[in-house]
Amino acid sequence: MGEYQQYRILVINPGATSTKFAVYDGEKQRFKKTVEHSAQELKNFNRVFDQYQYRLTMIIEALRKEDIELTTFKAVAGRGGLLKPLAGGTYLVNEQMVADLKKAERGEHASNLGAVIAYDLGQQLGIPAFIVDPVSVDEMEPVARISGLPDLERTSLSHALNMKAVARKVAKEMGKKYEEVNFVVAHLGTGVSVAPHRQGRMIDVNNAKEEGPFSPDRCGGLPASQLVKLCYSGKYTYEEMREKLTSKGGLYAYLGTTDLREVEKMADQGHELANLLLDALAYQVAKEIGAMSAVLEGDVDRIIITGGIAHSTRIVNDIMRRVKFIAPVVVVPGEEELESLALGALRVLRGEEEAKEYV
Numbered sequence: 001m002g003e004y005q006q007y008r009i010l011v012i013n014p015g016a017t018s019t020k021f022a023v024y025d026g027e028k029q030r031f032k033k034t035v036e037h038s039a040q041e042l043k044n045f046n047r048v049f050d051q052y053q054y055r056l057t058m059i060i061e062a063l064r065k066e067d068i069e070l071t072t073f074k075a076v077a078g079r080g081g082l083l084k085p086l087a088g089g090t091y092l093v094n095e096q097m098v099a100d101l102k103k104a105e106r107g108e109h110a111s112n113l114g115a116v117i118a119y120d121l122g123q124q125l126g127i128p129a130f131i132v133d134p135v136s137v138d139e140m141e142p143v144a145r146i147s148g149l150p151d152l153e154r155t156s157l158s159h160a161l162n163m164k165a166v167a168r169k170v171a172k173e174m175g176k177k178y179e180e181v182n183f184v185v186a187h188l189g190t191g192v193s194v195a196p197h198r199q200g201r202m203i204d205v206n207n208a209k210e211e212g213p214f215s216p217d218r219c220g221g222l223p224a225s226q227l228v229k230l231c232y233s234g235k236y237t238y239e240e241m242r243e244k245l246t247s248k249g250g251l252y253a254y255l256g257t258t259d260l261r262e263v264e265k266m267a268d269q270g271h272e273l274a275n276l277l278l279d280a281l282a283y284q285v286a287k288e289i290g291a292m293s294a295v296l297e298g299d300v301d302r303i304i305i306t307g308g309i310a311h312s313t314r315i316v317n318d319i320m321r322r323v324k325f326i327a328p329v330v331v332v333p334g335e336e337e338l339e340s341l342a343l344g345a346l347r348v349l350r351g352e353e354e355a356k357e358y359v
């Protein structure tokens with residue numbers, strides 16, 4: 001079974017259109033699989049929770065095919081979903097957390113399934129289940145919560161898992177701890193999160209579902225009066241408007257695709273709008289990085305650009321041109337969510353960090 005057997009961990013990241021899962025022996029990835037779910041398959045499920053058995057069976061089948069015995073795991077870690085606002089870190093999944101996710105009071109999100117699948121497997125196998133830096137990590141300071149209207153409070157929903165993992169990695173490369181540095185991290189995926197990290201805390205962030213730059217499928221911040229007018233125009237239902245803001249906005253609304261590579265191809269072939277949108281995306285992200293640098297009073301050790309779009313030389317160069325006067329820019333393309341889940345669980349198993357209790 002090898003030297004790492006004592007820390008074999010199953011990690012599970014349910015996404016909107018895929019389930020990614022992996023087996024780690026210590027830090028070493030032994031097996032990884034991504035199963036894509038077509039819109040056709042998913043349309044049979046009304047709620048995210050209805051997909052529970054479907055996704056769980058698929059994971060168990062895949063492990064069986066690889067001859068990986070469930071009994072060899074020492075822990076399961078799932079991506080944490082839309083929970084109540086929480087400090088970052090690794091949490092032990094408990095019944096309260098599972099109940100909150102089943103209620104989905106903060107909304108439906110595929111990541112809501114991560115903790116529940118992990119918990120049920122953990123219970124069956126008699127091992128702990130964890131979540132790490134869920135999307136609802138909220139380390140915002142009071143001053144960041146003011147929206148400008150007492151009825152509305154700014155909230156923190158972001159790609160905390162990848163942002164914190166990448167920040168830890170870059171800090172380590174600098175010979176420092178995450179808790180000793182100040183970074184602005186821009187996660188550019190299907191959604192976009194830009195956050196100032198001050199000595200290990202994410203003290204502000206554009207809520208990736210409703211503020212900041214637009215993204216492949218989200219609108220980001222919109223002109224408020226025009227938005228209100230559109231909501232009351234009678235043209236769209238509540239559900240249609242919500243869909244526009246969170247899954248059918250951004251590049252998709254203008255061009256019918258969320259694939260940045262396709263948009264780049266269109267621009268290369270002379271599509272003027274595609275070209276302008278790529279400029280606008282980089283422009284808005286750079287502007288947000290500037291704002292978050294002001295939050296850190298200019299004391300920024302590194303700006304980090306990560307997520308799938310960080311593979312795009314065009315977007316990265318455009319952003320860098322505008323923000324390199326602030327601090328050195330580090331590019332970490334892609335996301336490391338599976339590894340981050342494994343490392344978060346490992347820190348606890350090795351006693352380097354205490355698992356937080358969810359109450």
Ligand SMILES: Nc1ncnc2c1ncn2[C@@H]1O[C@H](COP(=O)(O)OP(=O)(O)OP(=O)(O)O)[C@@H](O)[C@H]1O
Pocket residue numbers: 159188189190191192216258259260261262307308309310311312334335
């Ligand atoms: N090599 C590449 N060059 C340019 N863009 C890329 C490349 N690879 C992926 N992308 C773009 O990155 C985006 C997806 O990023 P990513 O995979 O991080 O998102 P996700 O995991 O679906 O969502 P999220 O990060 O919001 O949770 C898509 O627009 C995709 O086209």
Ligand SMILES: CCCC(=O)O
Pocket residue numbers: 135157158159191192208209
């Ligand atoms: C809600 C934050 C993560 C995402 O945008 O999917």
